[in-house]
Amino acid sequence: MSYQKDVEKFMLAGEQSITTTPELKNDQSQLYMNLITEEYKETLSAFKDNDMIEVADGLADMVWVIMGMCNSCGIDFDSVWKEVKESNMSKFVDGKSIKNAHGKIMKPDTYFKPNIKKALGLE
């Protein structure tokens, strides 16, 4: 299963274009950025209302439009995710993390940045 492929099918059925070359400056990318903002606001509102059903719906809608954005501007999401996952996992030392007062997992010396350029096929 691939969320990005599911959304690709939807977009092709709706006569939207799928781009595989990284390119941000197109109308469809702007549309999907607007949709991400809209879905984020809906989800935040549902969260404030303590509405579990609408939060779950909103989160799925957010993933949907984020995949739509990836398809609109040529991002292979799985490749980017792999880089980000490896980077995030480098925050653990011997399986342990350092957290700040808010519970955020911090970056130790072992941390390395994701190579997004590589993930996008740009190097």
Ligand SMILES: [Mg+2]
């Ligand atoms: Mg929604």
